[in-house]
Amino acid sequence: xxxxxxxxxxxxxxxxxxxxxxxxxxxxxxxxxxxxxxxxxxxxxxxxxxxxxxxxxxxxxxxxxxxxxxxxxxxxxxxxxxxxxxxxxxxxxxxxxxxxxxxxxxxxxxxxxxxxxxxxxxxxxxxxxxxxxxxxxxxxxxxxxxxxxxxxxxxxxxxxxxxxxxxxxxxxxxxxxxxxxxxxxx
Amino acid sequence: xxxxxxxxxxxxxxxxxxxxxxxxxxxxxxxxxxxxxxxxxxxxxxxxxxxxxxxxxxxxxxxxxxxxxxxxxxxxxxxxxxxxxxxxxxxxxxxxxxxxxxxxxxxxxxxxxxxxxxxxxxxxxxxxxxxxxxxxxxxxxxxx
Numbered sequence: 164x165x166x167x168x169x170x171x172x173x174x175x176x177x178x179x180x181x182x183x184x185x186x187x188x189x190x191x192x193x194x195x196x197x198x199x200x201x202x203x204x205x206x207x208x209x210x211x212x213x214x215x216x217x218x219x220x221x222x223x224x225x226x227x228x229x230x231x232x233x234x235x236x237x238x239x240x241x242x243x244x245x246x247x248x249x250x251x252x253x254x255x256x257x258x259x260x261x262x263x264x265x266x267x268x269x270x271x272x273x274x275x276x277x278x279x280x281x282x283x284x285x286x287x288x289x290x291x292x293x294x295x296x297x298x299x300x301x302x303x304x305x306x307x308x309x310x311x312x313x314x315x316x317x318x319x320x321x322x323x324x325x326x327x328x329x330x331x332x333x334x335x336x337x338x339x340x341x342x343x344x345x346x347x348x349x
Numbered sequence: 350x351x352x353x354x355x356x357x358x359x360x361x362x363x364x365x366x367x368x369x370x371x372x373x374x375x376x377x378x379x380x381x382x383x384x385x386x387x388x389x390x391x392x393x394x395x396x397x398x399x400x401x402x403x404x405x406x407x408x409x410x411x412x413x414x415x416x417x418x419x420x421x422x423x424x425x426x427x428x429x430x431x432x433x434x435x436x437x438x439x440x441x442x443x444x445x446x447x448x449x450x451x452x453x454x455x456x457x458x459x460x461x462x463x464x465x466x467x468x469x470x471x472x473x474x475x476x477x478x479x480x481x482x483x484x485x486x487x488x489x490x491x492x493x
Contacts, residue, residue, distance in 0.1 A: 189444050191483065192429035211432055212452060212477070212485050216444065229485055231414055232477035238380045245414075255409055255478045343429075347445055 188307050189216040193342030195228050203331035206240060208233040215342040217307060219271040222263035224281055224309070226342060227256055248322050249288050257287045261294075269300055276301040281311065287320040298340070307344045312337060383488035384454060386416050388473055394421035394437040394449045401479035402440075408484075412476045418492055419449060420471040423464050433458045435472055435489060444482045451489035460491050 193213030199206040210233045215226035230251035235241040245251040261283015263269065269277040282295040298311030314335045317324065324332050390412065397419050401408030424438035424446070432452055439448035451474045453461045464470060471493045474486030 190429075191444070191450060192427070192432065192434065194430075211429075212434075212450065212480075212487070214444065214480050214482060227480050229478040229480055232485060232487060234487070238378050241380075252409075252413065255413060256480065 186220040187216065187218055187347040188344035189347050190214070190342050190344050193226060193340070195226075195341075196339040197233075197336050198339070199333040199336040201331050201333045206235070206332065206336075208235045208241070208244065210234070213340075213342060215309070215344060216347075217309070217344050219266075219269075219307075222266040223261075224263060224283070225258070225260045226340065227258040230255055230257060248317075248324070254288045257285075259283055259285045259294075263300075264295070269302075271300075271302055271307065274303050285315070287315070288322060290320045292319055305346060309340065309342045309344065311340045314338070381416075383416060383473070383475055384456070384490040386473075388418040389415040391418040392420075394419045395439060397476075398437075398439045398449055398484050401484050405479055408479055412484075413478050414476065416473060416475050417486070418471055418473045419486075420469065421449075423466055423468045423470050424448065425466055426461055426464055428462075433461045435461055435464065435470070442482055447482045449484045449486065451486040453489040457490050461489075464491075 191214050192211060193215045195210045195213050197206075197208055210228050212232050213226055213228045215224075217224045230249050231245060233241070233244065235244065249257075261281050264280045264282050269279060277300050278297065279300055280295060280297050282293070284291050285294045286292075294313070296311050296313040298309060301308040301310075314337055316335050317332075318334065324334070397408075397412065397417065400411065419437075421437050423435065425436045427434040427436055435451045435453060436446070437449040438446040441447065451472050470491060472486070472489050473492050474489040477485045477487055479485070
């Protein structure tokens with residue numbers, strides 16, 4: 164099943180299962196940073212308009228990010244990222260759709276920081292891979308802050324680095340996800 | 350001998366100038382000045398949103414990566430961390446309000462916070478795309 168379809172079904176599920184509103188949390192201002200350390204130049208970019216949603220009852224967790232929204236310090240890096248590496252004109256979104264695998268370890272009704280494992284499908288550049296990553300959910304004052312740091316291999320997602328610049332760009336990049344989710348009102 | 354030295358010196362100077370040019374204008378070129386850039390399109394927020402909603406592929410092909418000037422009645426100004434977002438709500442979906450969202454430039458934050466819901470505004474920004482709920486713009490600035 165395409166990840167887009169899965170996310171739409173998941174969100175529709177959120178709407179249809181709306182018996183307890185506080186079970187569903189969402190944000191449109193989540194942040195994703197990626198960082199790559201290489202001998203020639205470190206590469207860092209931020210996207211601060213990440214859509215994300217969490218159903219605390221089922222543990223379903225999704226996020227979606229527009230590739231053209233990543234901001235680099237250097238304009239040339241941003242151009243190369245969009246045009247050559249992720250081809251954002253062909254693949255405008257990256258997304259994750261999955262589930263907290265240890266929901267029993269989290270009390271979303273009680274303030275605190277909880278260690279979680281989230282497993283699901285990560286799609287970048289049209290390539291979908293199963294991933295399972297550790298992170299935290301901090302419950303505080305009615306909001307939930309989810310954080311996770313993990314690494315991805317660019318080659319796994321069809322991101323090809325030309326041989327001429329291979330020394331300048333690391334094969335693995337670090338991804339930081341930081342989303343503060345508020346209870347949905349609808 | 351002197352002639353060869355002059356040629357080598359001239360070529361060296363040309364190479365140096367070319368190197369500086371490439372470093373300044375290619376490798377280290379600055380980001381566009383979005384605030385003062387002429388918009389590629391001028392339209393209403395409803396027109397922009399409905400284009401993507403009706404045909405996402407057409408919307409992406411037309412507006413993704415372009416600077417647009419959009420006008421409409423402001424719904425809300427949101428703050429998240431150090432960022433300010435100007436929002437135009439045009440629909441209700443499973444994610445809540447949907448429409449057009451603009452993250453404002455650093456120098457536009459104070460002005461943006463003075464905007465009132467319902468106020469007619471024109472905002473210029475860079476379209477990053479449609480994420481199934483909103484048309485998303487970056488580098489926003491208030492035009493009027």
